[in-house]
Structures are given as C-alpha cells and as structure tokens.
Amino acid sequence: MAKQAPGVRIDGLTVVYKTPAGELPAVRDVTLTLEPGTITGIVGESGSGKSTLALSLLNAVQPPGRIAAGSVDIDGLGDVVALRGENLRKARGKHVGYVFQAAQNSLNPLKTVGKQLLDLGRSHGVDDLRGLVREAKELLGRMGLDGARVLDSHQHELSGGMRQRVGIMLALVLNAHLVVLDEPTTALDMITQANILKIVREVHAERGLTTLVITHDIGVVAEVADRLAVMYGGRLVEQGPTRQVLGAPRHPYTRGLIKAIPRLVGDIAEAQALPGRPPTLVTVPKEGCVFRERCPLRMDVCDTVDPAALADGPRVVACHAVNVKEHA
Amino acid sequence: MITGTGVVKTFKQRGKVLGAREVQALRGVDFAIPKGGAASFIGESGCGKTTLGRIIAGLETYDAGEIVIDDVAMSPLKPKRRQPHFRKIQMIHQDPYSALNPTRTIYQTLYAPLSLRAGQTGRSSSWIEERAAEVLTLVGLDPGTVMSRYPHQLSGGMRQRVVIARALTVDPEMLVADEAVSMIDVSLRLGILALLKDLRERLGVSVLFITHDVATARYIGDDGELYVIYRGQVVERGPVDTVIADPVHPYTQALLSAIPVLHGLEQPGEQPVMPLETLDDSQADAGCLFARRCPFRGERCTSERPLLHVTEGVPQEHACFYPERRNVIARPMSEV
Numbered sequence: 114m115a116k117q118a119p120g121v122r123i124d125g126l127t128v129v130y131k132t133p134a135g136e137l138p139a140v141r142d143v144t145l146t147l148e149p150g151t152i153t154g155i156v157g158e159s160g161s162g163k164s165t166l167a168l169s170l171l172n173a174v175q176p177p178g179r180i181a182a183g184s185v186d187i188d189g190l191g192d193v194v195a196l197r198g199e200n201l202r203k204a205r206g207k208h209v210g211y212v213f214q215a216a217q218n219s220l221n222p223l224k225t226v227g228k229q230l231l232d233l234g235r236s237h238g239v240d241d242l243r244g245l246v247r248e249a250k251e252l253l254g255r256m257g258l259d260g261a262r263v264l265d266s267h268q269h270e271l272s273g274g275m276r277q278r279v280g281i282m283l284a285l286v287l288n289a290h291l292v293v294l295d296e297p298t299t300a301l302d303m304i305t306q307a308n309i310l311k312i313v314r315e316v317h318a319e320r321g322l323t324t325l326v327i328t329h330d331i332g333v334v335a336e337v338a339d340r341l342a343v344m345y346g347g348r349l350v351e352q353g354p355t356r357q358v359l360g361a362p363r364h365p366y367t368r369g370l371i372k373a374i375p376r377l378v379g380d381i382a383e384a385q386a387l388p389g390r391p392p393t394l395v396t397v398p399k400e401g402c403v404f405r406e407r408c409p410l411r412m413d414v415c416d417t418v419d420p421a422a423l424a425d426g427p428r429v430v431a432c433h434a435v436n437v438k439e440h441a
Numbered sequence: 442m443i444t445g446t447g448v449v450k451t452f453k454q455r456g457k458v459l460g461a462r463e464v465q466a467l468r469g470v471d472f473a474i475p476k477g478g479a480a481s482f483i484g485e486s487g488c489g490k491t492t493l494g495r496i497i498a499g500l501e502t503y504d505a506g507e508i509v510i511d512d513v514a515m516s517p518l519k520p521k522r523r524q525p526h527f528r529k530i531q532m533i534h535q536d537p538y539s540a541l542n543p544t545r546t547i548y549q550t551l552y553a554p555l556s557l558r559a560g561q562t563g564r565s566s567s568w569i570e571e572r573a574a575e576v577l578t579l580v581g582l583d584p585g586t587v588m589s590r591y592p593h594q595l596s597g598g599m600r601q602r603v604v605i606a607r608a609l610t611v612d613p614e615m616l617v618a619d620e621a622v623s624m625i626d627v628s629l630r631l632g633i634l635a636l637l638k639d640l641r642e643r644l645g646v647s648v649l650f651i652t653h654d655v656a657t658a659r660y661i662g663d664d665g666e667l668y669v670i671y672r673g674q675v676v677e678r679g680p681v682d683t684v685i686a687d688p689v690h691p692y693t694q695a696l697l698s699a700i701p702v703l704h705g706l707e708q709p710g711e712q713p714v715m716p717l718e719t720l721d722d723s724q725a726d727a728g729c730l731f732a733r734r735c736p737f738r739g740e741r742c743t744s745e746r747p748l749l750h751v752t753e754g755v756p757q758e759h760a761c762f763y764p765e766r767r768n769v770i771a772r773p774m775s776e777v
Contacts, residue, residue, distance in 0.1 A: 158626040158628060159626055257719075272719075272720075273486075302485040302486055302653055303653060303654075303655075303699040303700060304485060304695060304699045304716060305485075305719070306699065306701075307698070307699035307700075307701075308719070310701070329626070329627055330627070330701070331627070331703070332701030333701060335702060335703045335704050335705070336702065336704075355704065355705065356704050356705035357705065358705070359703050359705035359706050360705035360706055360774075369628060370628055371703075371706070373627060373628050373629075373631050374656075374703070375630065375631065375634070375656040375659065375660055376656055377655065377656050377659070377685055377700065377770045377771065378685075378686065378772055378773065379773055381659055381663065384631055385631060386628060386629055386630065386631035386632035386635065387628035387629070390596040390598060390626075390629065391596070391628065391629075
C-alpha cells in the first residue's frame with residue numbers, strides 16, 4: 114500500500130476545557146495548514162495550547178476538554194473531528210503517528226518493546242506480525258540501534274535517547290504518513306538531542322512524511338522545521354517559513370521570544386526577558402489581544418478587539434500594530 | 442572561598458542478578474570558587490555535575506579528596522560540626538513546582554528558616570516579617586501580594602524566585618543552582634539568570650551554576666569560570682567566554698556543535714564535531730575517557746589518560762593530548 118504524505122487543514126479550531134469558572138478556551142480559532150511533505154514546528158510556552166492543538170489532530174482531547182468548533186481535515190481521512198469509535202481508533206496509529214511528550218515514560222515497564230510492538234499490531238488487525246517485526250527492526254536499525262536487542266529489552270534497559278527512538282519507531286511502524294512529535298527532545302542531552310533531530314529530518318525525507326513538531330524550544334524548530342507557527346494564550350499569533358520568521362519576526366511576542374534566548378556569542382545585555390508572565394487558562398483575557406499585557410506596541414484597540422490573522426505572502430501575523438502598518 | 446581537591450565519589454549499586462556494579466561519578470575533581478565569584482559546571486546527564494554540586498552543598502558525602510570552606514577542611518570534622526559551614530551554601534533545585542510545600546503560603550515557607558535564625562540570634566518576631574519582606578524584594582517580588590499566596594497561585598518564574606528568596610534567608614555565601622532555569626518558561630529564563638547575576642553583584646554571593654545548556658552559563662557573569670565535565674572528570678576549564686568561543690577539547694566542541702542553530706539569524710560553525718558513538722559508561726577505559734567517541738583520537742589516547750593541564754598558546758586548562766581550536770559554534774549572520 115503506497116501512501117503519500119497527507120496535507121492537513123486545521124480550520125477555525127477551538128478547544129475548550131470545563132472548569133469551575135465555565136468553559137475556557139485552550140485553543141481559540143486556530144487556522145493552520147500543513148502542506149504535504151513538510152515539517153511544521155509549533156512553538157509556545159507552557160499553557161499556550163500547543164499540546165492541546167496537537168491532540169486535536171487525533172481527535173484525542175480528553176474530558177474535561179472538548180473540541181467546540183472548527184475542523185481538522187486530513188487527506189485520506191476527512192474531518193477527524195467528526196470521526197467516532199472504531200473509525201477513530203483505527204485512524205490513530207495507522208494514519209497519524211504520535212510520539213508523546215516524554216516518550217521515555219510512555220512505554221510499559223512490564224513488557225519488552227517487542228511485546229508492545231505485537232500488541233500494537235494485533236490491536237490494528239495486522240495479519241503479518243513477522244513483517245511488522247521486520248519493519249520495526251529496520252526502522253530501529255535506520256536510527257542507529259540494534260533492532261533485535263532493543264525489541265528484547267524492557268524500557269529500563271534503554272537510555273533516554275534510545276526510548277525516544279523507540280517512540281518514533283512505534284509511531285511509524287504502521288506506515289503512518291502524518292507524524293506528530295510532542296516535545297521530542299525535552300529531557301534529552303544536547304548531543305542526544307542533535308542526534309534525534311537529525312533522525313527526525315532524515316526519516317521524514319526518506320519515508321515521505323508530513324511532520325508536526327511541538328516544542329517550547331525555538332532552537333529545535335529552527336533545526337528541523339520548514340514552517341514555524343508561534344502560539345500564545347491559545348492563539349496562533351504568527352506563522353511563516355522558519356528562516357523568514359526567525360530572521361525578521363513580526364509579532365511582538367515572536368520578537369520578544371527570540372530576544373529572550375540565551376546565545377553563545379554576542380552582547381549579554383542585548384538579551385532581555387519578556388516582562389510579565391504567560392497567561393494560564395484562567396487569566397487569558399476574554400476579549401482583545403491575548404498578548405497585550407506584555408506588549409510594547411499596545412494600542413487602545415488591543416483591549417477590545419482580538420486581532421485577525423492576516424496573510425502577507427507566506428507569512429501570517431495576528432497583531433493590530435503590525436497589520437495596521439503593513440496594510441494601511 | 443570554597444575549594445575542592447581531588448574529589449572522588451563512587452556509587453555502588455547492589456544487584457542480586459547482575460552483581461554489584463560501581464559507577465565512578467567523580468574521578469578526582471579540583472575546583473575553586475572565590476567569594477562573590479561564579480562557576481558553571483556543564484556536561485551531559487550522568488557526567489557527575491549534579492553529584493559534585495550536591496557534595497559542595499553538603500548533601501552528599503565524598504570518598505576521597507577534600508572540600509575546604511573558608512579555610513576549614515570538611516572531612517576531619519564530625520558531620521554535626523560540618524553543618525554550620527555547609528549552611529553557607531544553599532541549593533536551588535531544578536523544579537520550583539516540587540521544591541515548595543503546596544500547603545504553605547509563601548510567608549509560612551520563609552517563616553520556618555527565619556524563626557530558627559531569630560531564635561539563634563535572639564531577634565524579635567517582628568524581625569522575621571521584615572526580613573521575609575526584604576528577601577522577597579531582593580528577588581524582585583512584591584511582598585504585599587506574594588506573601589499570603591500559595592505556590593500554585595504563582596507562575597514558574599515567580600516560584601523559582603521564592604525558592605531563591607528562601608535560600609537567601611540564611612545569608613548564604615554561595616548559591617548552587619542546579620538546572621535552575623530549565624523548567625522555567627523560555628520568555629522568563631533570562632529574568633532568573635539576571636537575578637542570580639544581580640545577587641552576586643549586590644550581595645557578594647557566589648554562584649555555582651550547573652547546567653547542560655552552555656549558553657545560559659554566560660548570563661550569570663562573564664567573569665565566571667566554566668568547567669566542562671565528562672564522566673566524572675573535568676576535561677576543560679577556563680573563563681566562560683574563552684571556552685565557548687575557542688574550545689580545544691573535542692568533547693567541549695561536540696557539546697557546542699550540538700546546540701541548535703537559529704537558521705535565518707545564525708550561521709553554523711564550519712567544523713562541527715560529532716561524537717563517533719553514543720555514551721556508554723559501562724566500559725572501563727584505560728586511556729582518555731572520551732577516546733572511544735573522539736573523531737580525533739591518536740595512539741596515545743587509548744593507553745594513557747590525559748589530565749587537566751595547560752599547554753602553550755591555550756589560555757584555558759584542558760585534558761587532551763591533541764588540543765586544537767575548531768570553529769564549532771554558530772555565529773550571528775551580521776558577524777559573518
């Protein structure tokens with residue numbers, strides 16, 4: 114079965130969580146297209162809604178959360194928001210591979226990796242389990258591991274970097290062509306991180322995937338992603354080709370974030386922390402721009418009107434101050 | 442002034458099936474952190490940097506070598522007599538979410554060490570409240586709003602500031618910050634780093650910064666010393682900017698090469714160093730500990746272990762037989 118890298122169109126997606134204070138949006142009106150065969154990176158701080166957005170791709174937002182509006186249209190699958198029951202279960206794994214945050218802790222400590230692989234195969238009705246094992250060994254070998262040894266190992270016998278590669282193998286082994294990696298390198302060392310990112314890039318190209326990487330670390334996105342999307346307070350505030358966004362960020366949050374990264378060379382005094390703190394589900398403003406409390410370009414209109422995401426060529430920015438200047 | 446000479450620590454793992462296994466966490470480490478100075482330990486996880494930090498803070502014993510705090514050697518003292526010395530060194534942990542008691546308000550958290558101190562020095566209870574407000578102000582928090590709050594009502598950055606404030610209640614001479622910003626939101630990290638630098642300048646507290654993120658080490662002060670630790674051995678040591686800009690040890694070069702490049706803003710270094718294998722510290726090495734992974738190893742490297750030394754023309758100390766400058770780090774586009 115030859116599959117092709119699918120495109121994904123997220124349109125007007127809103128995900129809310131039920132809290133004592135009512136239903137609060139963790140992701141609000143997000144529109145994002147993943148072009149087939151590209152790597153897209155979503156960057157955001159804790160509470161920005163990036164993981165919730167990623168879970169929506171599997172329609173796997175858990176109660177008390179629910180998808181309140183919008184659609185996630187995946188080529189070959191249709192709108193996953195409308196999928197239910199068996200159809201949804203089968204889509205996960207086969208069409209969409211998901212490498213979970215802290216994949217190093219998402220393995221069953223009581224079973225060998227091989228047994229977990231067979232469980233995965235059976236639950237998806239794979240007839241040729243030998244073939245599945247062969248495929249898994251090949252993938253692990255491709256990532257620089259001894260496949261047979263790893264399949265015979267329990268998770269405690271593997272290092273963090275090895276577990277992360279096992280997570281990637283499990284996401285790909287059913288021949289999924291859309292892969293979501295949630296914080297793929299958090300808790301890994303620099304050298305291991307560089308290795309994993311190299312593997313992500315290579316496997317993406319070799320297998321013809323559409324890949325989504327979720328991270329809080331702009332450096333990770335800069336290394337692997339073709340396109341970069343920045344989330345803040347549940348909103349997508351800026352997106353565009355990675356090099357363009359990093360080289361000439363437009364949204365004041367993106368600019369501040371890039372300025373706040375400790376760098377190896379250059380003037381220490383130039384780097385500045387953003388004032389204030391990122392909003393949580395409860396403190397995110399109900400109307401107006403989500404970033405205005407920390408924004409150096411704040412205007413009156415920001416208090417009342419949520420800025421629309423306007424496209425300018427390949428770049429999209431949701432900011433009154435920036436869009437007024439460029440569209441006036 | 443805190444110095445260490447030849448500090449050794451071996452962890453013994455007892456196992457019924459696999460037999461006892463020994464892990465050499467530290468293999469004879471020397472360090473010196475002057476009063477009001479700064480030092481950073483960098484390396485991969487398992488390199489021994491955290492163990493060394495814990496030994497310096499008095500939370501862990503050592504097997505050989507000596508720690509000297511303000512001219513007093515620690516090992517001849519009975520554990521109880523060491524306490525007042527180690528009290529001068531306070532630890533700031535990685536995770537501000539678990540370092541604070543969730544059932545206590547910030548004031549209650551600060552009250553405990555302060556009341557102990559007030560009892561020892563015969564101060565009144567009004568001093569406790571004054572001092573609590575003072576340390577909170579020092580770390581950039583507003584005592585009026587923060588004191589009555591619980592930890593869950595604060596952001597990660599604010600919590601880490603509270604942890605630092607708590608460490609300051611006992612008037613320490615040194616703060617040991619172990620990955621103190623790695624769990625803080627990116628936009629707030631620099632604020633915590635700037636605070637540590639500020640405390641050095643204003644209070645003369647020295648700072649020991651333990652991290653795997655080399656770039657952050659620069660931000661606690663450019664007069665600081667960088668110690669690159671690999672498998673329990675210091676392999677390169679020198680002024681932080683020198684070691685980052687001109688590393689000579691292949692391991693330091695590999696660490697710096699692995700840092701993501703901000704394409705669009707930065708140009709990658711021209712001679713990146715990739716280790717040949719992944720870290721496997723179960724094997725015993727007679728020679729250089731990095732030799733198996735080193736792309737530049739020579740004959741001498743597998744038979745003889747290089748120790749930290751200086752060679753002509755290299756300003757920093759290093760533990761390599763064939764030190765060579767390589768252009769490994771990414772530089773801003775504007776400079777290239």
